[in-house]
Amino acid sequence: MRKTRLEAFSDGVLAIIITIMVLEMKVPHGESVGSLLPLAPVFLSYVLSFVYVGIYWNNHHHLLHMAGPVSGGSLWANLHLLFWLSLLPFATGWMGENHFAAAPSALYGAVLLMAAVAYWLLQRALIHAEGEGSALARALGNDWKGKVSPPIYALGIALSFHAAWMSQLLYAGAAMLWLVPDRRIERALRDLPG
Amino acid sequence: MRKTRLEAFSDGVLAIIITIMVLEMKVPHGESVGSLLPLAPVFLSYVLSFVYVGIYWNNHHHLLHMAGPVSGGSLWANLHLLFWLSLLPFATGWMGENHFAAAPSALYGAVLLMAAVAYWLLQRALIHAEGEGSALARALGNDWKGKVSPPIYALGIALSFHAAWMSQLLYAGAAMLWLVPDRRIERALRDLPG
Amino acid sequence: MRKTRLEAFSDGVLAIIITIMVLEMKVPHGESVGSLLPLAPVFLSYVLSFVYVGIYWNNHHHLLHMAGPVSGGSLWANLHLLFWLSLLPFATGWMGENHFAAAPSALYGAVLLMAAVAYWLLQRALIHAEGEGSALARALGNDWKGKVSPPIYALGIALSFHAAWMSQLLYAGAAMLWLVPDRRIERALRDLPG
Amino acid sequence: MRKTRLEAFSDGVLAIIITIMVLEMKVPHGESVGSLLPLAPVFLSYVLSFVYVGIYWNNHHHLLHMAGPVSGGSLWANLHLLFWLSLLPFATGWMGENHFAAAPSALYGAVLLMAAVAYWLLQRALIHAEGEGSALARALGNDWKGKVSPPIYALGIALSFHAAWMSQLLYAGAAMLWLVPDRRIERALRDLPG
Numbered sequence: 162m163r164k165t166r167l168e169a170f171s172d173g174v175l176a177i178i179i180t181i182m183v184l185e186m187k188v189p190h191g192e193s194v195g196s197l198l199p200l201a202p203v204f205l206s207y208v209l210s211f212v213y214v215g216i217y218w219n220n221h222h223h224l225l226h227m228a229g230p231v232s233g234g235s236l237w238a239n240l241h242l243l244f245w246l247s248l249l250p251f252a253t254g255w256m257g258e259n260h261f262a263a264a265p266s267a268l269y270g271a272v273l274l275m276a277a278v279a280y281w282l283l284q285r286a287l288i289h290a291e292g293e294g295s296a297l298a299r300a301l302g303n304d305w306k307g308k309v310s311p312p313i314y315a316l317g318i319a320l321s322f323h324a325a326w327m328s329q330l331l332y333a334g335a336a337m338l339w340l341v342p343d344r345r346i347e348r349a350l351r352d353l354p355g
Numbered sequence: 356m357r358k359t360r361l362e363a364f365s366d367g368v369l370a371i372i373i374t375i376m377v378l379e380m381k382v383p384h385g386e387s388v389g390s391l392l393p394l395a396p397v398f399l400s401y402v403l404s405f406v407y408v409g410i411y412w413n414n415h416h417h418l419l420h421m422a423g424p425v426s427g428g429s430l431w432a433n434l435h436l437l438f439w440l441s442l443l444p445f446a447t448g449w450m451g452e453n454h455f456a457a458a459p460s461a462l463y464g465a466v467l468l469m470a471a472v473a474y475w476l477l478q479r480a481l482i483h484a485e486g487e488g489s490a491l492a493r494a495l496g497n498d499w500k501g502k503v504s505p506p507i508y509a510l511g512i513a514l515s516f517h518a519a520w521m522s523q524l525l526y527a528g529a530a531m532l533w534l535v536p537d538r539r540i541e542r543a544l545r546d547l548p549g
Numbered sequence: 550m551r552k553t554r555l556e557a558f559s560d561g562v563l564a565i566i567i568t569i570m571v572l573e574m575k576v577p578h579g580e581s582v583g584s585l586l587p588l589a590p591v592f593l594s595y596v597l598s599f600v601y602v603g604i605y606w607n608n609h610h611h612l613l614h615m616a617g618p619v620s621g622g623s624l625w626a627n628l629h630l631l632f633w634l635s636l637l638p639f640a641t642g643w644m645g646e647n648h649f650a651a652a653p654s655a656l657y658g659a660v661l662l663m664a665a666v667a668y669w670l671l672q673r674a675l676i677h678a679e680g681e682g683s684a685l686a687r688a689l690g691n692d693w694k695g696k697v698s699p700p701i702y703a704l705g706i707a708l709s710f711h712a713a714w715m716s717q718l719l720y721a722g723a724a725m726l727w728l729v730p731d732r733r734i735e736r737a738l739r740d741l742p743g
Numbered sequence: 744m745r746k747t748r749l750e751a752f753s754d755g756v757l758a759i760i761i762t763i764m765v766l767e768m769k770v771p772h773g774e775s776v777g778s779l780l781p782l783a784p785v786f787l788s789y790v791l792s793f794v795y796v797g798i799y800w801n802n803h804h805h806l807l808h809m810a811g812p813v814s815g816g817s818l819w820a821n822l823h824l825l826f827w828l829s830l831l832p833f834a835t836g837w838m839g840e841n842h843f844a845a846a847p848s849a850l851y852g853a854v855l856l857m858a859a860v861a862y863w864l865l866q867r868a869l870i871h872a873e874g875e876g877s878a879l880a881r882a883l884g885n886d887w888k889g890k891v892s893p894p895i896y897a898l899g900i901a902l903s904f905h906a907a908w909m910s911q912l913l914y915a916g917a918a919m920l921w922l923v924p925d926r927r928i929e930r931a932l933r934d935l936p937g
Contacts, residue, residue, distance in 0.1 A: 163804070163808070166750060166754065166804055168360060168363075169363060169750075169751060169754050170754045170757070170758055170800060172360065172363050172364045172367055173367055173561075173754055173755055173757075173758030173759070174758045174761060174762055175364070175367075176364055176367030176368045176370075176371060176758075177367070177371055177758060177759055177762040177763075178762055179368060179437070179441070180368055180371040180372055180375060180441055181371075181375075181762060181763075181765075181766065183375075183441050183442065183444060183445060184375065184378075184444075184766075185770065186445055188379065188445060188448040188449045188452060189449065190452075192449075192453035192456040192457070192458060192459060193458055194458045194461075196458075197458070197462070208438075211434075211438055211441070215431070215434040218364060218434075219427075219430055219431075219434075222357070222360055222430075226357065233801075236801055236804075237797070237801075237922070240793075240797040240800075240801075243761070244790075244793055247761070247762055247765050247793070248765065250765060250766075251765060251768055251770060254770040255770045255771065255774075258770060258772075259774035262774040263774070264774055264775055264776045264778075264779070265774060267776075268779070340431075362554060362557075363557060366554065366557050366558045366561055367561055367755075369558070369561075370558055370561030370562045370564075370565060371561070371565055373562060373631070373635070374562055374565040374566055374569060374635055375565075375569075377569075377635050377636065377638060377639060378569065378572075378638075380639050382573065382639060382642040382643045382646055383643065384646075386643075386647035386650040386651070386652055386653060387652055388652045388655075390652075391652070391656070402632075405628075405632055405635070409625070409628040412558060412628075413621075413624055413625075413628075416551070416554055416624075420551070534625070556748060556751075557751060560748065560751050560752045560755055561755055563752070563755075564752055564755030564756045564758075564759060565755070565759055567756060567825070567829070568756055568759040568760055568763060568829055569759075569763075571763075571829050571830065571832060571833060572763065572766075572832075574833050576767065576833060576836040576837045576840060577837065578840075580837075580841035580844040580845070580846055580847060581846055582846045582849075584846075585846070585850070596826075599822075599826055599829070603819070603822040606752060606822075607815075607818055607819075607822075610745070610748055610818075614745065728819075
C-alpha cells in the first residue's frame with residue numbers, strides 16, 4: 162500500500178512536470194508561420210526534457226516494481242529526486258529562450274546531474290531497506306548506465322562555457338543511452354512470480 | 356500492475372492537458388459582457404480541444420482495458436502519444452487568439468494528425484506485445500475510424516491556407532465521428548470474463 | 550475497473566481545477582500588508598469556488614460509490630460535468646478581479662447552473678445504465694438539493710445586474726445547503742454489503 | 744474504497760501544489776549566471792515550501808494508513824487542510840520576491856499555522872470516526888511535534904516585523920523537527936497485521 166501511494170504521488174508530480182514544461186512555450190502574437198520560428202529552440206529543449214522525464218518515469222516504474230518494502234528514508238529519497246526534476250521546466254525554459262547559451266546549458270546539465278545523483282540515492286535507499294542480496298540489487302547488476310551518465314553530464318557542464326553545442330550533444334547522447342530498454346531488468350521481471 | 360501505472364500516468368497527463376488549456380483563456384480586464392466577446396474564438400477552440408482530449412481519454416481507456424501485457428515499447432509508444440497531445444494547449448491557444456487564421460489552423464491539424472499516428476502506433480505496439488490473433492486485434496476489427504481520421508486531418512491542413520473555416524469543419528466533423536460510441540468494442544468488452 | 554479509472558481521471562481534473570484557481574491570485578509587487586488588501590475579493594471568490602469544487606468532489610465520490618456499471622454515455626456525461634467545472638477558475642478570476650461586478654457575477658452563476666445541470670445528467674446516465682429501481686435511484690430519493698440549487702443559481706443570475714451582492718449571497722447560500730452532509734446517502738452506504 | 748479515493752485526491756492536490764510553486768520562479772531574461780542571482784531568495788523559499796509539502800504528504804500518508812473508517816466530516820477536514828496548503832505557492836512567491844520582508848514572512852507563518860491547525864483537526868476527525876481508544880489515537884501518542892509546531896509558527900509571525908530572519912529560522916527549524924522520522928508510528932505500523 163505504501164508503495165502504491167509512493168508511485169501514485171510520483172506519477173502525479175512527473176505528469177505535472179512533463180505537462181507544465183509546455184507552458185514555457187508561449188503562444189506567439191503573430192499569425193504567420195514565421196512567428197513560430199523563434200520558438201524552435203524552446204521546442205527543441207522541450208522535446209529533450211520530455212524525453213528525460215519519460216526516461217525517469219520509465220526507470221522509476223521499473224525500479225519500484227522490483228523494490229521490496231519502502232522505508233521512511235526511501236520516501237524522502239524519492240521526494241529529493243522529484244525536487245530536482247521539478248527544476249527541469251525552469252532550466253528548460255531558460256535554455257530554450259536563450260538559444261542554448263552557455264550559462265543556461267550549464268544549469269540544465271547541473272539539474273540532470275543532481276537528478277541522476279538523486280536517482281542513485283533512491284536506488285541505494287530501496288536496496289538498503291530490502292537488505293543486500295535483494296532481488297533489486299541483483300537485477301540492477303553493475304548498473305553501467307547509472308555510472309556512465311553523471312560523468313557525461315559533468316563533462317557537458319564543463320564544456321558549456323566553451324562550446325555549448327557539445328553540451329547539448331552530450332545531454333542528447335545520454336538520453337539515447339537510456340532509451341534503449343534495459344534488458345536485464347525486463348528479463349528479471351519476466352522471471353518474477355505473479 | 357504495469358498496465359495500472361501506465362493508465363494512472365496517462366490519466367494524470369490527460370487531466371492536466373485538459374485543464375491547462377483553460378489557462379489560455381485569459382481573464383479579461385473589463386467587467387462588461389462585451390469584454391467577453393473577443394474571447395469567443397478562444398472559447399470555441401477550447402471546446403473543440405476539450406472534446407478531442409475527452410475522445411482520446413475514452414479511446415485510450417477502452418484500448419488499455421482490452422490490451423494484454425504492456426511491453427517496454429508500448430510504454431514509449433504511449434509517451435509518444437502524450438507528447439503530441441501535450442502540444443494541444445499551445446496549438447489551441449494560437450488558433451483561438453488568431454481567430455482561426457491559416458497557419459494556426461494548419462498547426463492544429465498537424466498536432467491532431469501526429470496524435471492520430473501516435474495512437475495507431477500505440478495500438479500496433481500493444482497488439483505486437485500480445486501477438487496477432489489477440490483479443491485486441493479482433494476487437495479493433497477494421498478500425499475504420501482510425502483509418503479515416505488521418506486523411507481528414509491532412510485535408511484540413513491542406514485547406515487551411517485557402518479556406519480555414521473548412522479546416523475547422525473537418526476537425527469538428529472528425530470529432531463527431533469519434534463521439535459516437537464504438538459498439539464493437541463495447542460488445543466485445545461485455546463478452547469478456549471478469 | 551472502468552469505474553476506477555473514471556474516478557481517477559475525475560479526481561485528477563478536480564484536483565487540478567481546485568489548485569489552478571489559486572494561480573489567479575497574482576503575487577502582489579509591494580511588500581506591505583496593505584498590498585494584500587486589493588486581493589481580498591479575489592481571495593473571497595477563491596474560497597467560494599474552493600468550497601464548490603470540494604462539494605462536487607464529495608458528491609461525485611458518493612455518487613460513483615453508489616453507482617452500478619458505467620456505460621459509455623456516463624463517461625461522456627462525466628466529461629461534460631468536468632467541462633463546466635473547468636470554467637470555474639476563469640469565472641472565479643473574472644469575478645474576483647472586478648470586485649463582484651454585474652456581468653462576472655452572472656457568468657459565475659451561469660457556470661454553477663450548467664455544472665448543476667451536468668451533474669443531474671450524470672445522475673440520470675448512471676441510473677439509466679443500472680436500470681430504474683436501482684440502488685442509486687433509491688438512495689438519491691427525491692434529491693431535493695439537486696432540485697432546489699438550479700433555481701437558486703438562476704435567481705442569482707437574474708439579480709446580478711440589479712444587486713450583485715444578492716447573487717453572491719445566493720451562491721454562498723446554495724453552497725451551505727450542500728455542506729450539510731446528506732444523511733440519506735450516508736445511511737444507505739452504511740447498509741451496503743462490503 | 745472511500746479512503747483510497749481520499750488519498751488519491753489528496754495526492755493529486757499535493758502533487759500539483761508542490762509543482763506549481765516552481766512556476767513562481769520566473770525564467771530570467773538575461774543569459775548570464777548573474778541573472779540567476781536575484782532568484783536566490785525565490786529559490787530558497789521554494790526549497791523550504793517543497794520540504795513542507797513533502798512533510799505534509801509524508802505525515803498524511805502515515806495518518807491515513809493508520810486511520811479507520813473515513814467519515815463525511817473527515818472528508819471536509821481533509822479539504823480544509825488542502826485549502827491552507829493551496830495558499831502556500833502564493834505565500835512562497837510573495838516571500839521570495841520580497842527577499843523575506845516582514846509582512847510576507849508573517850503571512851507565510853500564518854499559512855503554516857493554519858495548515859498545522861487543519862492537520863490537527865483532521866487527526867481529531869479521524870480519531871472521532873474510529874472512536875477513542877483507536878489504533879490511530881494510540882499510535883499518535885502525545886504527538887509532541889503536533890503540539891510544539893503551532894507555537895513555533897506563532898512566534899515566527901510575532902517576530903517577523905522585528906527580525907524577519909528569525910522567523911525564517913523558526914520555520915526552517917520546525918521543518919527539521921518533522922524531517923526526523925516518527926519512530927512511534929513506524930513501529931506501530933510494523934506491528935499491524937497485513
